[in-house]
Amino acid sequence: MSYKAALRVWRGDDGQGTLADYTVEVNDGEVVLDVLHRLQATQANDLAIRWNCKAGKCGSCSMEINGRPRLACMTRMSVFGEDETLTITPLRTFPVIRDLVTDVSFNYEKAREIPSFTPDPAIGLGEFRMQQVDVNRSQEFRKCIECYLCQNTCHVIRDHPENERAFAGPRFLMRVAELEMHPADEADRREIAQDDFGLGYCNITKCCTEVCPEGIKITDNALIPMKERVMSRKYDPLVWLGSKISRRPHHDTPAVPGKKQ
Amino acid sequence: MSDTDIERLSYDVVVIGAGGSGLRAAIEARQAGKKTAVISKSLFGKAHTVMAEGGCAASMGNANPNDNWQVHYRDTMRGGKFLNNWRMAELHAKEAPERVWELEAWGALFDRTKEGKISQRNFGGHEYPRLAHVGDRTGLEIIRTLQQRVVALQQQDAIDHGDPEAMLKVFAETTVTRLLLDGGQVAGAFGYVRGSGDFLLFEAPAVVLATGGIGKSYKVTSNSWEYTGDGHALALLAGASLLNMEFVQLHPTGMIWPPSVKGILVTESVRGDGGVLRNSEGKRFMFNYVPDVFRAQYAETEDEADRWYTDPDHNRRPPELLPRDEVARSINSEVKEGRGTEHGGVFLDIASRRPADYILQRLPSMYHQFKELADVDITKEPMEIGPTCHYVMGGVEVDPDSQASSVPGLYAAGEVSGGMHGSNRLGGNSLSDLLVFGRRAGQSAAQHVDEVETAGRPQVSQADVDAAVAEALAPLERSGGENPYEVHAALQQLMTDQVGLIRTEDELKSALTELEKLRARAAQVSVQGGRAYNPGWHLAQDLRNMLLVSDCIAQSALERQESRGGHTRSDYPEMSPEWRKVNLVCTLHGETATLARQPMIAMRPDLLGLFEVSELKKYLTEAELPISAAAAPEETR
Numbered sequence: 001m002s003y004k005a006a007l008r009v010w011r012g013d014d015g016q017g018t019l020a021d022y023t024v025e026v027n028d029g030e031v032v033l034d035v036l037h038r039l040q041a042t043q044a045n046d047l048a049i050r051w052n053c054k055a056g057k058c059g060s061c062s063m064e065i066n067g068r069p070r071l072a073c074m075t076r077m078s079v080f081g082e083d084e085t086l087t088i089t090p091l092r093t094f095p096v097i098r099d100l101v102t103d104v105s106f107n108y109e110k111a112r113e114i115p116s117f118t119p120d121p122a123i124g125l126g127e128f129r130m131q132q133v134d135v136n137r138s139q140e141f142r143k144c145i146e147c148y149l150c151q152n153t154c155h156v157i158r159d160h161p162e163n164e165r166a167f168a169g170p171r172f173l174m175r176v177a178e179l180e181m182h183p184a185d186e187a188d189r190r191e192i193a194q195d196d197f198g199l200g201y202c203n204i205t206k207c208c209t210e211v212c213p214e215g216i217k218i219t220d221n222a223l224i225p226m227k228e229r230v231m232s233r234k235y236d237p238l239v240w241l242g243s244k245i246s247r248r249p250h251h252d253t254p255a256v257p258g259k260k261q
Numbered sequence: 262m263s264d265t266d267i268e269r270l271s272y273d274v275v276v277i278g279a280g281g282s283g284l285r286a287a288i289e290a291r292q293a294g295k296k297t298a299v300i301s302k303s304l305f306g307k308a309h310t311v312m313a314e315g316g317c318a319a320s321m322g323n324a325n326p327n328d329n330w331q332v333h334y335r336d337t338m339r340g341g342k343f344l345n346n347w348r349m350a351e352l353h354a355k356e357a358p359e360r361v362w363e364l365e366a367w368g369a370l371f372d373r374t375k376e377g378k379i380s381q382r383n384f385g386g387h388e389y390p391r392l393a394h395v396g397d398r399t400g401l402e403i404i405r406t407l408q409q410r411v412v413a414l415q416q417q418d419a420i421d422h423g424d425p426e427a428m429l430k431v432f433a434e435t436t437v438t439r440l441l442l443d444g445g446q447v448a449g450a451f452g453y454v455r456g457s458g459d460f461l462l463f464e465a466p467a468v469v470l471a472t473g474g475i476g477k478s479y480k481v482t483s484n485s486w487e488y489t490g491d492g493h494a495l496a497l498l499a500g501a502s503l504l505n506m507e508f509v510q511l512h513p514t515g516m517i518w519p520p521s522v523k524g525i526l527v528t529e530s531v532r533g534d535g536g537v538l539r540n541s542e543g544k545r546f547m548f549n550y551v552p553d554v555f556r557a558q559y560a561e562t563e564d565e566a567d568r569w570y571t572d573p574d575h576n577r578r579p580p581e582l583l584p585r586d587e588v589a590r591s592i593n594s595e596v597k598e599g600r601g602t603e604h605g606g607v608f609l610d611i612a613s614r615r616p617a618d619y620i621l622q623r624l625p626s627m628y629h630q631f632k633e634l635a636d637v638d639i640t641k642e643p644m645e646i647g648p649t650c651h652y653v654m655g656g657v658e659v660d661p662d663s664q665a666s667s668v669p670g671l672y673a674a675g676e677v678s679g680g681m682h683g684s685n686r687l688g689g690n691s692l693s694d695l696l697v698f699g700r701r702a703g704q705s706a707a708q709h710v711d712e713v714e715t716a717g718r719p720q721v722s723q724a725d726v727d728a729a730v731a732e733a734l735a736p737l738e739r740s741g742g743e744n745p746y747e748v749h750a751a752l753q754q755l756m757t758d759q760v761g762l763i764r765t766e767d768e769l770k771s772a773l774t775e776l777e778k779l780r781a782r783a784a785q786v787s788v789q790g791g792r793a794y795n796p797g798w799h800l801a802q803d804l805r806n807m808l809l810v811s812d813c814i815a816q817s818a819l820e821r822q823e824s825r826g827g828h829t830r831s832d833y834p835e836m837s838p839e840w841r842k843v844n845l846v847c848t849l850h851g852e853t854a855t856l857a858r859q860p861m862i863a864m865r866p867d868l869l870g871l872f873e874v875s876e877l878k879k880y881l882t883e884a885e886l887p888i889s890a891a892a893a894p895e896e897t898r
Contacts, residue, residue: 013793029519031634041746045797046790050304053485055525055630057401058307074633097456098794108305108433112425116413117368125362126321129377135370139395142370142402146306182368215629257416258425 001028005035005077006085009047014096019087020044026077032088033061033072036100048099056213059147063100064089069149069211091152106164107148110172113196115254117179118187134183141178141222143214144171150208150218156201167198170208170218177222180229188252190233193226196256202227267726272298272465273710274703275450277437277492280308281400281695282675282702283471284407285360289703290469291414291429295710298463299411299431300452302472302487306408309473309485310695313400314528314626316382316392317696318689319357323374324381324390325573330354331871332388337690338872339554340386340584341654341683342825343841343880344505347864348661349681353690353697360696361393367413369406371395383533386584386687388558389573397528397626403692435461437491438802439729440468440499440671443719447499447670451729455799458792460730464721466713467706469664470496470657470673471699475509475814478807479650479761480753483515483526489803490810492677496657497809497854501666503847504679506655506810507817508827510686511762513538513588515649517606522634524649527609527627529688531644532581534623535570536611538592539643540600546607547580550591554836554879555583586685586826589648593762596647606647612640648762652691654682654827655817658846664702670709670719674702684826736801742787745801752779752807760815765832769819776815780808809854813847816856820845838882 005026008019024039033051040047051061054073061072066080066087080086094102119128150170156163168176176193179185193199206219216222233239274290276283279301290297301308320333333354338345361379365371371393372380381390395402415425422428437452441462449464472492476484493503514527532538540546548566551559559580560566566579581588592607601607611620617640621628624639631637631644656679657666664672675695682690713719736745759772783804788797823837824830844859869877869887877886 027520029635030521034521040796041744041750045744045746045788046795048794048796052303052307052487053309053312055312056633057398057626058303058311058485060303060307076634101456101794103456104304112412112415116409116416119366119368123366125359125366128362128365130370130373131377132373132380135373139370139372142395142405143398145311145401179368182370185368258419 002026003082005082007035007039008085008087009036009039009100010089011047011099012096013098017096030077031073032065032070032075032077032086035077036072036088048097048101050101057145059145059213062091062147062149062152064091069153071147071149071213074213091148093152093158094148104148107146107151107169107171110168111175113168113256113258114172114175114179115187115189115192115257117182117185118254119184120186123184128184130183137181137221138178140216141174143216144174145214146171147213149211149213153207153211155205155207156198163198163201167201170202170223173197173199173202173226174216174218174222177226180226186252187254188233189254190230191253192256194230194234199223199226199230267460267462267730269462269464270298272296272463274298274467274469274706275300275463275465276469276471276703277450277495278308278471278473278675278677279303279305279431280310280471280473280675281403281407281692282699283308283469284404284411285696285699286469286471286672286674286703286706287429288407288410288414289700290707293704293707295707296427297429298465299429300435300437300450301431301433302436302455302491303434305431305433306404308404309487310400310404310692312483312485312526313403313692314397314526315384315530315533316394316399316689317357317361317403317692318384318387318391318687319361319393319693320354320389320391321358321361321379321381321393323378328389328391333357333391334868335871336387337687338683340687340690341685342836343683344825344861345683346661346680347868349698351868352661352701353681353694356697357693360693360700364403364406364696367406367410369402371402382530383582384688385529385532385582385588387689392533392689394530396622397530397624399692432461436799436802437495438733439725440495441721441725441729442499442668443721445500445668446713446719447668448719449721451726453733453792456794458795458798460733462721462726464718466718467670467672467709469702469706470671470677471675471702472677474653474676475807475810476650476653477803478752478756478811480757481515481524482650483512483524484650490806491803492673493656493813494806494809496666496668496671496673496677497813497847497849499668499671500849501668501671502658503813504655504658505684505817505845506653506679506813506847507821507845508654508684509650509814510585510652510654510827511589511648512651513585513592513648514609514646516630516635516644517647518604518635518645525630525634526649526651527644527646528624529585531609531611531624531627534611535615536609537579537581537614538588539608539610540595541602542600546595546600547583547588547591550587550594551580551583552587554876555587559583584685584687589762590829592648602645604645606645608643609646610643612642617641652676652686654684654686655679655814662701663705664698665705670713672702672706674698684828733802736786736788736798737792739785739787742785743782745783745786745788745797745804748779748782748786748804749800749807751782752804752811755779756811756814760811760818763829763831764818765830766819769815772815773812773819776808776812783808809849813854816854817845817847820856838880838885841880842882842885
């Protein structure tokens with residue numbers, strides 16, 4: 001079974017570009033990435049597409065298909081009607097390099113701001129003991145394939161680029177939660193989650209959760225519990241009083257890498 | 262930037278490839294105080310390692326205390342049919358546990374045992390449950406952990422040097438097209454940034470190749486677009502040699518339907534966790550295919566095989582868990598004899614054998630993959646599967662301890678290196694290989710930098726740089742030539758049809774003739790568009806590498822007149838002890854690869870002593886057996 005699909009694909013580089021119309025053959029069982037590859041091999045050899053594993057495991061082929069952020073390799077053509085025109089555009093939140101490829105370096109910069117895993121240095125190789133029930137929570141977040149669809153969709157930066165400096169985005173707030181819930185991590189990132197990574201900007205509309213191709217419950221399991229933890233650290237009256245009396249920063253809160261102290 | 266502008270960068274160590282072995286090598290070089298560059302064809306953290314599913318083999322003994330490095334070593338040698346570089350197999354088995362524990366200290370969260378240790382699962386060819394795992398996404402956990410370790414080191418460098426990239430920098434979406442030499446020594450590497458098309462010249466006395474495999478030369482493969490044999494080709498072009506390239510592993514279980522997903526991997530953990538293979542008659546056919554060399558270790562009845570899952574000490578293993586080469590060939594035979602499924606594969610059934618919640622917990626990404634891509638619920642229905650090109654055992658010939666190639670300053674680790682896995686790799690031995698030999702290669706490269714420092718660093722010559730620029734630009738400057746995608750498709754078809762799972766002399770000879778023609782066509786391809794993020798231009802560069810490597814595979818496959826591991830000749834179906842003593846080595850002379858035979862170094866006596874003589878007799882010639890054993894009559898032993 002095959003048919004001809006109408007595609008409108010964004011072509012161009014940063015600043016200028018246009019939607020180009022193509023008609024491409026589609027076969028049974030194919031995903032959007034297959035059809036884009038056929039377009040590339042037969043009609044537009046220089047069409048820029050970022051992809052890698054084509055199995056939903058690497059998170060490279062993120063794009064917007066009919067306005068919805070998706071992985072092209074996991075989007076079956078059968079979810080669209082045969083007479084439906086598919087409009088395929090690059091991720092809107094990030095600058096375009098060319099065609100469907102965007103510059104996602106923002107995410108790598110944010111990744112470098114989060115204080116890394118901090119175990120007890122006295123624990124030797126092979127001596128960690130953790131129960132499955134205690135690692136389940138962080139393991140859910142470590143399923144993240146870094147496709148950045150959540151970062152792209154979050155309105156805090158999608159509609160307000162001015163927030164980019166102060167807001168790490170759902171993926172990296174989830175990374176903070178992952179380390180906070182890691183049974184062997186000893187640092188306390190609750191204050192900086194709020195002050196440096198902008199957890200307070202998140203108003204739990206769950207758009208990130210909705211686009212996550214791994215089905216991670218980002219809002220319910222990472223962001224909301226993190227907000228609760230921040231509350232108990234920053235706004236507990238006793239803790240507040242203690243910090244005023246000692247006039248010292250919390251000794252277990254790590255410095256934010258790259259930030260002037 | 263004009264055509265010939267080149268950004269020149271100076272490093273101590275350049276690591277080409279940012280998968281498990283590349284990142285592990287780079288971490289080691291940076292920890293040794295060397296200024297290190299990592300060059301990644303994709304974005305940082307997307308390399309092919311993310312696709313590894315089942316686990317990382319290491320004899321930690323958490324699941325069965327009888328496990329130790331000697332048992333792991335024996336399993337590895339058996340899996341590779343004794344063609345492995347035994348010293349690499351020894352180092353690998355000894356060092357794997359520490360490498361896994363090290364990841365844990367860097368934040369990795371493996372699944373746990375009841376005692377809170379790292380859980381270990383069963384896999385093909387491994388005597389005990391040995392694979393550290395995270396559900397069925399172990400590769401993702403490993404690459405993310407290494408990525409985060411790189412970030413942690415960069416955070417430290419920001420404090421110490423005021424710049425996170427002062428000592429360790431990742432060049433994402435960058436491809437190297439040539440290694441540059443000075444008097445036969447490594448002097449640097451030349452490449453381009455995929456996004457901009459700008460050229461980069463890395464001046465460095467040590468280069469680690471960690472580029473992975475060659476699967477994109479085949480049509481049905483579990484490998485991603487990156488697997489175009491770049492490191493294999495760069496090594497050849499620099500004067501290094503490739504070892505035993507005929508051994509290409511077909512993973513027995515790839516998806517086969519719908520056509521667009523054909524080749525996508527279905528993890529061996531499905532079988533490790535209780536799944537079985539059935540033909541169209543519903544029969545568990547693997548019992549018919551246990552070869553003599555493995556008969557002592559595998560069950561003969563379904564009852565015994567099923568009891569093994571709960572009582573492995575008193576029952577033998579199910580034959581579904583034979584090494585991959587055996588399972589792939591068996592599936593091929595079933596299909597050939599008319600007992601295949603509608604789409605030309607066999608059934609992999611876990612639905613009828615394990616409860617749905619167990620399947621969901623142990624195999625979440627397999628559930629997801631089949632549900633999303635094939636409309637199959639693996640907790641209710643069997644999967645349709647068939648062999649898919651997965652891994653190349655052959656690779657750059659290296660010193661087993663240092664990972665040094667024959668070119669001073671050039672190292673190779675992971676899939677691009679050869680020897681470790683012999684003629685067939687066991688599942689789970691790849692992730693551990695990356696860690697063990699990635700670290701060793703990083704260490705050796707750092708030492709090499711110290712050694713050359715006294716004599717003065719090798720210098721890159723302008724003529725070599727000019728030649729590299731001209732080569733890279735050629736496809737853009739030609740016009741009216743063939744489209745590179747067409748040549749690539751023709752190569753994939755040829756390799757799949759004539760240098761695939763089952764090989765014969767006639768087809769291999771014909772493949773070599775056809776490859777010659779493809780090389781001529783590739784030399785004439787022309788590319789539309791400019792240099793900025795132009796996949797057509799990128800593919801034109803990669804074609805050279807795929808063609809060189811394919812030629813080595815076909816030549817070696819024609820030369821080796823026996824069947825062993827990932828090399829099956831229908832005209833020479835037996836495994837030959839005489840051929841076991843032979844390594845086939847490919848080098849480049851001018852533009853053509855030539856093949857030479859090289860003797861296998863005899864195994865150290867203490868390692869030989871780990872095996873029963875009766876087992877050794879199945880693999881070795883009489884003269885190679887331990888002296889007392891060879892001389893004594895059978896019944897006295």
